[in-house]
Amino acid sequence: MGTIPPDMGNLETAVIPPYQGMYYPVQTSYNAYICDVKYPIKVSSDGIWFHDNALHYPLPVLLLQFALITLVSRILYFFLRPLKQPRIVSDVLAGVLLGPLGLSRNRDLMARLFPYKSMALLRLLSYHGIMFKLFVTTVKTDPAIIMRSGRKAVALGLVSLVAPCGIMVGLGYLLLYTRDLHPDVAPDSSIVVMALLLSTSSFIVVSEILEEIGLLNTELGRLAMLSSVINNAVGLFAITIVTSIKREKPLQSVRSLGLGAAIILFTFFIFRPWMRWVVQRTPKSRPVGGGTMVAVMVVVSMAGIVSDIGGATFIFGPILLGLAVPDGPPLGAAVVEQIDTVVSEVLMPLVYLSCGLVVEFSEVNDGSLQLPVVRSTLWTIVILVIGILAKLVVTIIPALYHNLSIQNALMLSFMLNFRGMVEVAHILIYRLDLANMGVYSAMLLASIGVTALIVPLVKTYYNPLGVNYSVGQTIQHLKPHMELRVVACVQDESAVPSIIHLLEASCADGGNPLCVYVLHLMEQVGRASSSFIKHKNKKGFINPTNMDRLLNAFINFEQSKKGQVPVQPFTAIAPHRTMHQDICSLALEKNAAFIIVPFMRDAGEDGEADRPNRTIISNVLSQATCTVGILILKDGTVLPNPTNSKQNIGVLFWGGPDDREALSYAACLARHPSVHLSVTRFVAAMDQDTDTKEMAWDEKVVEELKREHSLNENVVIREVVSKDVEKTVAQIKSIDNQYDLIIVGRSQGSNCFLDKGLAEWSEFPELGLVGDMLCSSDFDGFFSILVVQQHLKA
Numbered sequence: 001m002g003t004i005p006p007d008m009g010n011l012e013t014a015v016i017p018p019y020q021g022m023y024y025p026v027q028t029s030y031n032a033y034i035c036d037v038k039y040p041i042k043v044s045s046d047g048i049w050f051h052d053n054a055l056h057y058p059l060p061v062l063l064l065q066f067a068l069i070t071l072v073s074r075i076l077y078f079f080l081r082p083l084k085q086p087r088i089v090s091d092v093l094a095g096v097l098l099g100p101l102g103l104s105r106n107r108d109l110m111a112r113l114f115p116y117k118s119m120a121l122l123r124l125l126s127y128h129g130i131m132f133k134l135f136v137t138t139v140k141t142d143p144a145i146i147m148r149s150g151r152k153a154v155a156l157g158l159v160s161l162v163a164p165c166g167i168m169v170g171l172g173y174l175l176l177y178t179r180d181l182h183p184d185v186a187p188d189s190s191i192v193v194m195a196l197l198l199s200t201s202s203f204i205v206v207s208e209i210l211e212e213i214g215l216l217n218t219e220l221g222r223l224a225m226l227s228s229v230i231n232n233a234v235g236l237f238a239i240t241i242v243t244s245i246k247r248e249k250p251l252q253s254v255r256s257l258g259l260g261a262a263i264i265l266f267t268f269f270i271f272r273p274w275m276r277w278v279v280q281r282t283p284k285s286r287p288v289g290g291g292t293m294v295a296v297m298v299v300v301s302m303a304g305i306v307s308d309i310g311g312a313t314f315i316f317g318p319i320l321l322g323l324a325v326p327d328g329p330p331l332g333a334a335v336v337e338q339i340d341t342v343v344s345e346v347l348m349p350l351v352y353l354s355c356g357l358v359v360e361f362s363e364v365n366d367g368s369l370q371l372p373v374v375r376s377t378l379w380t381i382v383i384l385v386i387g388i389l390a391k392l393v394v395t396i397i398p399a400l401y402h403n404l405s406i407q408n409a410l411m412l413s414f415m416l417n418f419r420g421m422v423e424v425a426h427i428l429i430y431r432l433d434l435a436n437m438g439v440y441s442a443m444l445l446a447s448i449g450v451t452a453l454i455v456p457l458v459k460t461y462y463n464p465l466g467v468n469y470s471v472g473q474t475i476q477h478l479k480p481h482m483e484l485r486v487v488a489c490v491q492d493e494s495a496v497p498s499i500i501h502l503l504e505a506s507c508a509d510g511g512n513p514l515c516v517y518v519l520h521l522m523e524q525v526g527r528a529s530s531s532f533i534k535h536k537n538k539k540g541f542i543n544p545t546n547m548d549r550l551l552n553a554f555i556n557f558e559q560s561k562k563g564q565v566p567v568q569p570f571t572a573i574a575p576h577r578t579m580h581q582d583i584c585s586l587a588l589e590k591n592a593a594f595i596i597v598p599f600m601r602d603a604g605e606d607g608e609a610d611r612p613n614r615t616i617i618s619n620v621l622s623q624a625t626c627t628v629g630i631l632i633l634k635d636g637t638v639l640p641n642p643t644n645s646k647q648n649i650g651v652l653f654w655g656g657p658d659d660r661e662a663l664s665y666a667a668c669l670a671r672h673p674s675v676h677l678s679v680t681r682f683v684a685a686m687d688q689d690t691d692t693k694e695m696a697w698d699e700k701v702v703e704e705l706k707r708e709h710s711l712n713e714n715v716v717i718r719e720v721v722s723k724d725v726e727k728t729v730a731q732i733k734s735i736d737n738q739y740d741l742i743i744v745g746r747s748q749g750s751n752c753f754l755d756k757g758l759a760e761w762s763e764f765p766e767l768g769l770v771g772d773m774l775c776s777s778d779f780d781g782f783f784s785i786l787v788v789q790q791h792l793k794a
Contacts, residue, residue, distance in 0.1 A: 061118050062125075066346070068113070069094055069353040084456035086209050088420045091349065092448045095356025102356075114357060126354040129347025130425040131304045131318045132297070136340045137204040137422075138322025139332050141229075152402045153223060157230025159398050160416050161199050164391035168195035168383050175379050192242055194380070194443065197426050198387045200235030201228040205420035209455060217530035217574035217582055218464040220408055224415035225530075231416070239426075240316055259310030263303060263317050271299065272324040279331050288334040296325075296335065313429055348421070355428050359441040377438045384439075384446055392417055411462045414454040419447035464581050465588055465623070473593035473626045474790055476664040476701065484512040484668070485592040488554075489583055491521045491613065495598035496553050498631060498639040498784060502596070502741075503557065505642045507565050508671035517590055518554045520571045521579050521616070530574040532582060542569070576612040580619035588625050594665070595624055599632045599767070599775075618766045621746075621789055627661055630746075630767060632775050632785035639784050640740055642674035650739035651679045652732065652770060654722070655698035658745030661790035666743050667705050676714045679705070680735070682722040732773065739783050744770045746789040 055061055076090035076097075097103060100110070114122075172191035206228040210216040216225075240260065282288055303317025326332055392413050399409035424444065431440040478484060484506065488499050507514040524530055535551065536542050542555065551569040558567035568590075572582035587595050597617050621628055640647055651666045653659050663679065670677040681702065702717070709715040722728050735742070746768035762772045771787035 055112055058118060058121055061113075061115065062121060065114065065118075065122065065353060066349060068098060069349045072097060073349060073352070084213070084459045085452055086212050086420070086455050088205075088209075088424070089448055089452045089455075091352045092355060092424060092444070094349075095352035095354070096359050096445070097356070098353060099356035099358070100360040119357075122350060122354055122357075125347060126351045126428075127304075127314060128301075129343060129351045130429070131314055132300065132339060132343045133348055133351075133421065134204075134315050134425070135300050135318035135322040136336055136343060137208075138319050139325045139335045140207075140327055141203060141323060142327045143323050150226070152398075153226035154230050155398045155402070156223070156227035156395065156412070156416070157201075158234065160201060160227065160391060160395045160413075161231045161235050163394040164387050165195045165199035167390045168198065168387040171383050171386060175383075190439075191383075193239070193430050194384065194439070195387060196235055196239045196242065197423065197430065197443070198384065198447075199231075199391060200239070200423075200426075201231040201416045201418070202420065202422035203228040203232045205422050206415060206418050209418045209420060209451070210415065211575060211578075213455065213459045214578050214581075215458070215462065215464065216524075217532065217572065217578050218462075219585065220412055220415070220462065220464075222530065222532065224412055227412075227416060236319070239430075240313075255310065257310075259306060260316065263307055263310075263320060266303075267320045267324050271321055275325050275331060279326055282330045286330075288331055293334065293338055297339070315425070315429065351421075351425065351428070355424055355444060358431070358437060359444060360437055380439045381442045384442055388417070388446060388450055407461070411458055414458050417450055417454060419451045423447050465584060465625070473591060474661060474664075475593055475627055475668065476661050476790065478512060478593055478664075480512070482512055483515050484594065485515045485517065485590055486594045486596060487517045487519060487583065487587045487590070487592045488596045489519045489521055490550060490598065493550055493553075494600060495631065495633060496550060497641075498633055498637075499596060499598065500553065500557050501639045501641045501647075502631065502786075503565070505647055505669045505672045505675050507561065508668075508673070508675075511668055511671040514565045516554065516558075516565060516567045517586060517592065518551060518567060518569045519583060519586055520548070520550055520569070521582070522571060522573045523612075524573050524575050530578075531571070533571040533573075535569040535571065577615055577619075579616045580623060583616075583620050584623050584625065593626050595620060595626060595628045597628065597630055599630050599764075614764065614766060621766060624791060626791050627665075628789045628791075629665070630771070630785075630787040630789075632767065632771065632787065634775065634782070634784065637782045637784055642672050646674045646676055647672075647741065648676050648739045649678070649741045649743060650735055651677065652735075652742065652744045653679055653681045653698075653702075654745075654748035655694055656745060656748055657790045658747045658768075658788055660698060660701045660745075662743045662745045662786075662788040663701055663705060665786075665788060667708060670705075670709055670712065670715050673714075677709075677716070678739070679715075679717045680731075681717065681719045682728065682731075683719050684722055729773070732770070733778070737783070741784045741786060742774060743786045743788065744768070744774070746771060746787050 055064075073091050073094035076094055077085075077087055080090050098114075103109065103113075169192060172195070176191075203225060207216065207225055210221045210224065215221040278288065278292055300318050300321055303321050304314040307317035308314035325335060395413035395416050396409045399412050400406070404412065424447070427440060427443050427447065431437070473485075475484070486503065486506070488503065490496055490499065503514065503516055535547060547555070547569070551571070554567050554569060558565055570586065572579065574582055583595060583597070586592070597620055599613065599617060617630060647669075649666060649669060651663055653663055666677055666679070669675050679702075705715070706717065720731055722731075748768075748770065762769060764772045764775060767775055767785075767787050768789075771785060774785050
């Protein structure tokens with residue numbers, strides 16, 4: 001109960017409006033007195049049509065606050081995204097702009113939009129948002145990743161935590177000793193907490209920002225994630241211990257540690273077995289039951305309450321429970337799918353609003369405060385800046401020791417200094433353990449400022465392939481008897497038989513030896529980290545527990561060739577939009593000359609169902625350092641096995657680099673005794689302008705094919721005069737149902753007229769004009785198509 005204002009001193013004669021629960025009368029400042037009279041609480045307004053002010057009620061005010069933070073955040077993100085800023089920067093800045101440093105500098109406006117008594121409800125929902133967000137993000141984390149961390153990741157993780165934390169704590173105690181820091185303003189515990197918060201790299205934040213900027217499944221990105229796991233685990237444990245034992249009474253510390261141990265025991269012996277039981281009882285094709293999801297959310301809420309009562313903060317229990325949920329489908333993916341959207345889009349904006357509303361430096365600017373307060377606050381900010389710089393510098397040292405280049409070491413240091421949602425939540429939670437609101441504000445702004453600065457630098461200067469694109473292989477320039485290395489990409493079992501039969505035709509006697517690298521592409525669902533798994537070690541041993549039927553089919557192919565065709569199986573788990581990085585990196589590392597990527601035409605009439613796969617293909621075409629072949633399978637067609645029946649292969653040849661590369665690969669296939677090759681060469685009419693240099697190169701490739709297969713009756717070459725678009729299309733349609741496989745270049749030479757009339761009608765531009773035409777519904781034949789793009793050396 002506040003003191004009753006003078007104009008309401010006589011309650012018998014005063015006109016008292018109905019009590020609305022929180023907001024009436026509206027305060028004009030946070031120092032105003034509020035009159036509370038016991039009437040029934042009414043949460044929602046009757047509406048402006050009944051002359052009712054909605055700002056007097058908690059629910060409309062909450063909805064207004066949510067609308068404001070969401071609107072401002074989206075506007076900021078629209079302007080900051082071209083500057084390569086992550087979304088967390090716009091979210092936190094939106095909260096700051098709505099707080100005392102921005103819109104709420106007007107005290108009357110702040111009292112109406114963010115009434116003092118609304119802070120309890122806003123803070124409650126914010127803490128629930130933090131709790132469930134941390135639970136969902138830790139569900140996506142596989143605890144076993146710690147066991148897969150090598151010495152390099154362990155060294156980087158520990159050095160990036162211990163060194164800057166030690167520097168900040170040491171400097172803080174030195175300033176306490178010299179009395180530059182006043183012990184009442186900056187006690188020992190606040191220095192330690194601040195040092196740990198600034199030194200800890202959140203695995204969740206690192207993985208989310210790397211995924212947002214498209215570097216999650218790069219070599220340096222995976223090293224950053226493994227290092228952040230070590231750093232995060234040790235740092236979180238240290239923060240929990242410090243906050244648990246800094247109690248005034250020893251009994252409180254014992255109770256805090258005891259409740260923490262109880263939560264750990266509950267997680268390992270009750271919650272995790274329950275989660276495993278749910279996974280075992282859930283069929284692959286069916287979702288997790290809604291009752292299970294509700295029960296999980298209730299348990300998470302209770303764990304947060306118990307851990308908060310114990311003094312370990314309310315985030316300890318949800319984080320521990322999240323690690324106990326198996327990541328990926330079915331349970332982990334279901335948790336992420338059903339909870340994450342609501343938490344991220346509804347509750348987390350309220351978290352950023354809560355953070356921004358307490359960002360202010362009034363305690364430092366207030367002239368009535370003692371000088372030691374101002375001086376101690378400024379020295380605390382100096383420690384903060386030194387700590388951030390120390391973390392950036394010391395991380396480079398172990399990176400250089402482990403043979404990383406200077407540029408990559410710097411980029412890795414930047415990645416381990418990403419700040420995001422977890423740091424913002426920790427700073428908000430532990431703000432009362434800091435010296436004052438000035439230190440809290442400086443920590444929050446510095447953390448977001450560091451992220452805003454280094455994320456664009458990483459996105460601009462880190463090249464995932466790390467090479468000049470002039471390096472690369474082509475089939476056309478492959479020397480005789482030189483090994484042909486192929487990267488075969490598969491996503492499901494539908495393309496496996498056709499790819500194996502194509503590889504079978506590529507390894508004829510007397511041709512180039514064949515080596516196959518099979519890459520199983522799996523979408524990252526319900527996981528925070530990407531994975532790149534090598535299933536065969538240097539001695540050729542394969543662990544059968546990690547193999548699936550898809551990869552086993554290629555191992556059986558290797559065994560059928562009796563070791564003449566080595567097969568190296570890999571699995572890449574990554575987001576669709578960055579899968580191309582695993583493909584291109586593997587091809588570059590193995591010095592491959594050919595990448596085979598399947599394209600399923602029957603996924604949908606409008607191609608929308610193919611969009612993720614099409615994105616992969618487009619990115620591979622633009623970034624691969626070798627030849628790329630797109631194997632198009634129409635309506636479930638399967639390329640016949642050349643060991644059991646003949647393969648009729650047709651080549652459509654106009655000229656140009658891609659057509660020459662397609663013809664060179666067809667020449668390799670023609671060496672197989674069961675392959676019947678028919679080359680249709682389209683020759684320009686005499687009145688057409690042609691590039692004589694290109695024609696000379698085209699003629700050379702054709703002559704080499706004739707010379708090599710002069711005695712091969714299975715190879716036929718015919719020439720067709722190409723005059724205009726209509727006749728060219730008619731000639732292409734005449735080959736319908738004649739072949740099992742048609743090979744064509746992605747782009748054609750100057751004597752192809754199709755780009756003059758059909759470019760705007762192309763449904764799949766990544767296939768080229770001819771490939772798109774053959775893939776269209778106008779061709780109803782049951783044949784496969786191989787579209788080839790040659791890598792051009794710079």
